[in-house]
Amino acid sequence: MTVQEWTFVMVGMSFAVYILIAFKSRAKSTSDFYVAGKGVNPIVNGMATAADWMSAASFLSMAGLIAFLGKDGSVYLMGWTGGYVLLALLLAPYLRKFGQFTVPDFIGERYYSNTARVVAVLCLIFISFTYIAGQMRGVGIVFSRFLEVDINLGVLIGMGIVFVYAVWGGMKGITYTQVAQYTVLIFAYLVPAIYISIIMTNNPIPQLGFGSTLAGSPEFLLDKLDKVTTDLGFTAYTENTKSKIDVFCITAALMVGTAGLPHVIVRFFTVPSFRAARKSAGYALIFIALLYTTAPAVSAFARMNLIDSIQDTEYSNSPQWFQNWETIGLIAWKDKNSDGLIRYSSGNALDGVKPIYIDGEGSSGERLVLNEPDFSNENEVYIDRDIIVLANPEIAKLPFWVIALVAAGGVAAALSTAAGLLITISSAISHDLLKKTFMPRISEKQELLYSRLATAFAIGIAGLFGIYPPAFVAQVVAFAFGLAASTLFPVLLLGIFSKRLNKEGAISGMLIGLIFTAGYIIYFKFLAPELNTSDNWLFGISPEGIGFVGMLINVSVSLIVSSLTSAPPKEVSSMVEELRQP
Amino acid sequence: MDYYWKANLKILFCLLTIWFIVSFGFGILLSDWLDQFRIGGFKLGFWFAQQGSIYVFILLIFTYVFLMGRLDKKVSEERDKKDS
Numbered sequence: 001m002t003v004q005e006w007t008f009v010m011v012g013m014s015f016a017v018y019i020l021i022a023f024k025s026r027a028k029s030t031s032d033f034y035v036a037g038k039g040v041n042p043i044v045n046g047m048a049t050a051a052d053w054m055s056a057a058s059f060l061s062m063a064g065l066i067a068f069l070g071k072d073g074s075v076y077l078m079g080w081t082g083g084y085v086l087l088a089l090l091l092a093p094y095l096r097k098f099g100q101f102t103v104p105d106f107i108g109e110r111y112y113s114n115t116a117r118v119v120a121v122l123c124l125i126f127i128s129f130t131y132i133a134g135q136m137r138g139v140g141i142v143f144s145r146f147l148e149v150d151i152n153l154g155v156l157i158g159m160g161i162v163f164v165y166a167v168w169g170g171m172k173g174i175t176y177t178q179v180a181q182y183t184v185l186i187f188a189y190l191v192p193a194i195y196i197s198i199i200m201t202n203n204p205i206p207q208l209g210f211g212s213t214l215a216g217s218p219e220f221l222l223d224k225l226d227k228v229t230t231d232l233g234f235t236a237y238t239e240n241t242k243s244k245i246d247v248f249c250i251t252a253a254l255m256v257g258t259a260g261l262p263h264v265i266v267r268f269f270t271v272p273s274f275r276a277a278r279k280s281a282g283y284a285l286i287f288i289a290l291l292y293t294t295a296p297a298v299s300a301f302a303r304m305n306l307i308d309s310i311q312d313t314e315y316s317n318s319p320q321w322f323q324n325w326e327t328i329g330l331i332a333w334k335d336k337n338s339d340g341l342i343r344y345s346s347g348n349a350l351d352g353v354k355p356i357y358i359d360g361e362g363s364s365g366e367r368l369v370l371n372e373p374d375f376s377n378e379n380e381v382y383i384d385r386d387i388i389v390l391a392n393p394e395i396a397k398l399p400f401w402v403i404a405l406v407a408a409g410g411v412a413a414a415l416s417t418a419a420g421l422l423i424t425i426s427s428a429i430s431h432d433l434l435k436k437t438f439m440p441r442i443s444e445k446q447e448l449l450y451s452r453l454a455t456a457f458a459i460g461i462a463g464l465f466g467i468y469p470p471a472f473v474a475q476v477v478a479f480a481f482g483l484a485a486s487t488l489f490p491v492l493l494l495g496i497f498s499k500r501l502n503k504e505g506a507i508s509g510m511l512i513g514l515i516f517t518a519g520y521i522i523y524f525k526f527l528a529p530e531l532n533t534s535d536n537w538l539f540g541i542s543p544e545g546i547g548f549v550g551m552l553i554n555v556s557v558s559l560i561v562s563s564l565t566s567a568p569p570k571e572v573s574s575m576v577e578e579l580r581q582p
Numbered sequence: 583m584d585y586y587w588k589a590n591l592k593i594l595f596c597l598l599t600i601w602f603i604v605s606f607g608f609g610i611l612l613s614d615w616l617d618q619f620r621i622g623g624f625k626l627g628f629w630f631a632q633q634g635s636i637y638v639f640i641l642l643i644f645t646y647v648f649l650m651g652r653l654d655k656k657v658s659e660e661r662d663k664k665d666s
């Protein structure tokens with residue numbers, strides 16, 4: 001069978017399983033729809049959380065990103081796992097004890113204010129849509145590369161599948177499909193990683209393999225990688241390029257942002273008790289760590305392989321994958337010194353970084369690009385970081401079924417995250433905006449209908465994002481985490497750990513955090529991107545890390561404003577008291 | 583019940599201190615200094631940044647589950663004693 005046939009089989013089978021599970025677990029009440037009836041086993045929920053959390057970005061892009069960032073990549077590894085410690089210790093058990101359906105629910109009740117609730121809903125919707133756009137792009141990439149269908153058709157198929165099980169099954173359907181999706185995606189991630197680890201280091205455990213010696217050589221893989229990267233003009237692989245303060249702030253913003261992401265928090269509303277919520281966060285992190293500790297190994301292997309297989313080879317002798325990805329438009333080669341050899345080193349190959357392809361072939365048969373070469377360096381290759389995980393099995397010449405499995409895993413990662421986000425958005429609309437704020441008279445049945453309509457509506461918008469991907473998608477990822485860190489996390493945390501915090505404090509804190517963080521990111525990413533260098537940043541902190549500062553500002557403002565205004569009513573402090581008891 | 587909350591805060595404080603030292607300490611601030619030591623092919627600071635901190639995070643959560651489980655049990659036993 002060809003790769004394409006294998007992929008059809010793998011992706012098709014996984015889709016059939018998802019639909020079957022959704023059919024078996026349809027939602028019958030709003031509690032089913034929002035929080036899966038609060039009856040999910042903590043281990044099952046841990047698995048579902050892991051699938052919910054690990055998006056197309058974790059699965060497809062992260063290892064590639066780390067392969068090019070080297071040690072700086074640890075901001076993602078620590079940032080996207082360390083948040084679970086905060087979640088398990090500071091938020092999840094208390095929010096579960098509170099026992100409502102959504103995150104804005106808690107904020108609305110704790111701060112006895114519908115204004116606070118609506119501000120929280122707005123933050124939630126913005127964060128979640130930012131995230132969904134990335135998932136749709138992931139589905140598009142996988143479909144166009146492996147099934148050779150049009151990207152738009154791929155997006156439509158993905159939307160159709162999510163539509164069936166999210167609208168039908170709500171949180172309950174999603175939970176059990178996410179368990180299946182986790183199984184697919186982790187298998188798809190580990191199999192090629194183990195293969196490559198054996199090929200390169202004779203060690204079947206990738207986590208140990210990338211600290212081992214290269215097969216048939218006494219040299220450690222990381223030492224060789226350090227040497228090769230330095231020779232090519234990069235920073236050594238195991239050393240930081242970013243400043244300490246920036247690495248610190250980005251890691252902190254990602255950790256705190258993770259703990260404040262509504263679609264992650266709400267997963268802990270689905271378990272039976274607050275004790276189960278604690279435990280479930282631990283299981284979630286184990287399932288997540290399986291991928292997150294493998295990723296940096298994959299990165300190191302990929303970087304080594306990449307350099308080995310293209311450096312100084314003639315274009316006509318370049319590996320098949322190189323030309324495949326060039327056809328897709330994620331690799332470009334500009335023969336700067338016209339010697340017919342591929343030369344990969346530090347710096348941008350092309351003026352304007354991203355290639356703009358034109359018809360016709362160059363003298364070696366490569367795709368021509370409109371961009372002028374960037375002569376300030378010798379690098380001739382443009383490589384999109386997103387391809388590393390998808391191309392890795394090809395680079396390491398693994399069997400076709402493994403390549404197909406990776407495609408199915410990528411789709412699983414994208415769909416599971418998209419579905420979790422969609423439910424979060426729709427429950428914020430139908431529960432917090434309609435039922436709790438604007439249409440309190442609707443019955444449970446009507447609310448359930450509205451939540452299904454809201455899900456369908458959100459899927460429609462997400463589909464548009466996938467078909468017409470806004471150019472700013474990559475730019476706004478910092479937004480999702482920055483905003484979660486600087487708006488939702490502090491009000492949730494202080495809502496539990498401070499009885500004195502009142503609505504004036506919470507609302508002003510959220511607004512200041514929002515304005516400061518959004519303002520900083522918008523300024524450097526959109527208004528003045530040419531100034532986006534460390535010299536101009538506040539204390540040398542990049543827009544990616546500014547959410548941490550936003551959080552500190554939010555906390556200070558909340559506390560100061562609260563101490564100047566009247567204390568919250570008695571019911572609220574006894575509610576907080578209640579949350580703190582076993 | 584004040585006792586329960588205070589004991590909880592104490593546990594939180596200890597575990598979060600470890601959380602901070604391992605990630606922000608070993609993985610970032612002290613990372614370059616730790617790089618002079620090695621385990622196998624890893625420089626130690628690099629290992630903490632890309633592997634070790636994650637393993638410690640898992641241990642921390644399960645330690646919290648264990649300690650709080652013990653505390654919950656103790657508090658509920660004392661409550662039963664008072665009631666009877």
